[in-house]
Amino acid sequence: MGTGQEQVLTSDGAVKSGLDSRSSIWTSNTAVLIYMALGTVILHAIVGNRYGFHRDELATLDDARHLAWGYPAYPPVTPFFGRISLILFGTSLSGFRFFASLAHGATVVLAGLMARDLGGKRNAQFLAGAVCLPYAIGGGALMQYVSFDFFAWVLTAYFMVRLLKTENPRWWIAIGASIGFGMLSKYAICFFVAGIVVGLLFTDARRYLKSKWLWIGIAVALLMFLPNLLWQVQHQFASLDLLRVIHARDVRRGDTNSFLRDQLRTAFLPVPLVLAGLYFYFFSRQAGRFRIVGWMYAITLLIFAIAKAKSYYLYPAYPMIYAGGAVWVEGWLATLRHWAAVTIWSITWTLVACVAIFIIAFNLPIAPVNSRWFQMSLMVGQPEFRAEFGWPEMVQEVARIRDSLAPEERAHLGILADDTGEAGAVNLYGTQYGLPRAISGINSNWQRGYGNPPPQTLIVVGQAREAADRNFAGCRLAGHLWDRYGVKTDEMGWSPDIFVCGPPRSGWPEFWKHFKYYG
Numbered sequence: 082m083g084t085g086q087e088q089v090l091t092s093d094g095a096v097k098s099g100l101d102s103r104s105s106i107w108t109s110n111t112a113v114l115i116y117m118a119l120g121t122v123i124l125h126a127i128v129g130n131r132y133g134f135h136r137d138e139l140a141t142l143d144d145a146r147h148l149a150w151g152y153p154a155y156p157p158v159t160p161f162f163g164r165i166s167l168i169l170f171g172t173s174l175s176g177f178r179f180f181a182s183l184a185h186g187a188t189v190v191l192a193g194l195m196a197r198d199l200g201g202k203r204n205a206q207f208l209a210g211a212v213c214l215p216y217a218i219g220g221g222a223l224m225q226y227v228s229f230d231f232f233a234w235v236l237t238a239y240f241m242v243r244l245l246k247t248e249n250p251r252w253w254i255a256i257g258a259s260i261g262f263g264m265l266s267k268y269a270i271c272f273f274v275a276g277i278v279v280g281l282l283f284t285d286a287r288r289y290l291k292s293k294w295l296w297i298g299i300a301v302a303l304l305m306f307l308p309n310l311l312w313q314v315q316h317q318f319a320s321l322d323l324l325r326v327i328h329a330r331d332v333r334r335g336d337t338n339s340f341l342r343d344q345l346r347t348a349f350l351p352v353p354l355v356l357a358g359l360y361f362y363f364f365s366r367q368a369g370r371f372r373i374v375g376w377m378y379a380i381t382l383l384i385f386a387i388a389k390a391k392s393y394y395l396y397p398a399y400p401m402i403y404a405g406g407a408v409w410v411e412g413w414l415a416t417l418r419h420w421a422a423v424t425i426w427s428i429t430w431t432l433v434a435c436v437a438i439f440i441i442a443f444n445l446p447i448a449p450v451n452s453r454w455f456q457m458s459l460m461v462g463q464p465e466f467r468a469e470f471g472w473p474e475m476v477q478e479v480a481r482i483r484d485s486l487a488p489e490e491r492a493h494l495g496i497l498a499d500d501t502g503e504a505g506a507v508n509l510y511g512t513q514y515g516l517p518r519a520i521s522g523i524n525s526n527w528q529r530g531y532g533n534p535p536p537q538t539l540i541v542v543g544q545a546r547e548a549a550d551r552n553f554a555g556c557r558l559a560g561h562l563w564d565r566y567g568v569k570t571d572e573m574g575w576s577p578d579i580f581v582c583g584p585p586r587s588g589w590p591e592f593w594k595h596f597k598y599y600g
């Protein structure tokens with residue numbers, strides 16, 4: 082029985098489905114891109130709860146319970162979505178990660194749509210989306226601000242392509258809104274905006290400088306960012322202090338030394354596709370009107386290299402380059418003989434599939450703990466898996482120590498945590514043991530103070546013996562960090578001991594004044 086559908090292999094190696102006039106929206110190119118994106122979201126939902134909360138997620142979860150227009154570690158978007166996750170899913174780990182995986186999944190669709198607007202047909206759209214799958218799979222595995230930052234950059238690039246394709250200046254409003262959202266996600270989008278500014282000055286797009294819609298778009302971005310800016314003013318620009326500390330640490334440790342070299346390694350598949358994309362934007366006649374997109378990448382790359390940024394800061398700029406590269410490759414293959422085009426497409430899709438499988442195998446929490454597969458994941462995929470273990474056991478040990486104290490020591494008890502993971506873990510898991518909320522001097526925790534009345538007995542987690550004795554009176558060793566799986570976590574390597582101490586030697590007000598730090 083006939084289906085009314087005919088498949089035709091075109092000269093560029095694409096499989097074209099002939100659905101005549103009955104073509105369905107469910108089988109359109111955009112629909113297939115959406116299916117690809119949903120596949121990553123579903124994958125994260127299935128495997129996302131295999132290990133535990135990451136240290137950074139515990140911090141975000143804690144901040145989500147204290148909504149504000151800003152935090153030292155990040156702008157407000159990520160805790161906001163964390164709060165929605167708490168409302169919808171409770172403290173479900175996979176639920177907490179849902180919006181991050183959704184944000185990354187959406188970039189797969191946007192990359193494919195950019196390829197379409199750049200003139201790409203079916204294969205170019207699918208290639209642009211598929212090459213972004215590793216980002217969606219690896220990056221969407223954790224609830225972190227980089228997911229929403231990534232989405233904001235790609236959305237901004239998509240709106241820019243729409244502006245240049247349609248020549249409708251009203252798209253500047255959408256561009257402004259996406260930049261405003263990006264500023265509320267991670268401040269690094271400022272460097273991407275610098276690329277847009279330079280591109281406007283050095284390409285034909287400078288004609289938009291006279292458009293009122295450009296300035297309306299700028300106003301929209303500033304208006305969206307204003308509440309966070311006011312928060313920064315009220316808190317003496319705490320985020321700038323944190324960024325200075327973190328950047329100095331990264332430079333000191335050498336984490337920024339290989340920024341340019343790492344771009345070749347971290348572009349996943351596609352150094353050839355990146356080169357094709359840059360050629361497309363800067364030299365192709367077909368892409369004349371889209372030249373600004375090439376500048377957006379090049380200027381951002383240059384600024385990050387000069388500023389000694391970490392490698393992953395530039396990741397969000399790649400989908401727009403992949404889209405241009407996919408369009409150029411599709412056009413080039415259309416000029417080759419049929420067998421050559423089919424061969425190259427086959428090799429390309431095989432490589433895309435292999436990279437996706439590698440990312441799934443080594444960057445998602447699916448390997449049995451402590452298996453050889455798990456150890457390989459720590460080495461070649463995701464060393465941060467170590468930061469997802471030991472938190473419930475740490476809180477259990479703190480509760481055991483609390484229960485061992487004399488009644489007078491328990492009467493005014495505080496739990497002092499050294500880092501955001503330890504504080505977040507106590508605040509998440511401690512409720513089942515009746516533990517007080519943790520106090521800490523790190524990031525947002527310092528702003529929340531040490532409580533009233535001040536604690537007179539402290540369970541100190543995460544500090545070395547020397548620091549504990551220097552800061553607090555009468556410290557004694559009371560326990561050790563442990564993990565039921567035997568995974569050597571960072572906390573166990575840094576400061577595995579837990580102490581019971583008296584109050585600060587200098588008194589709480591004086592001690593707290595100098596206890597603020599960032600990490």
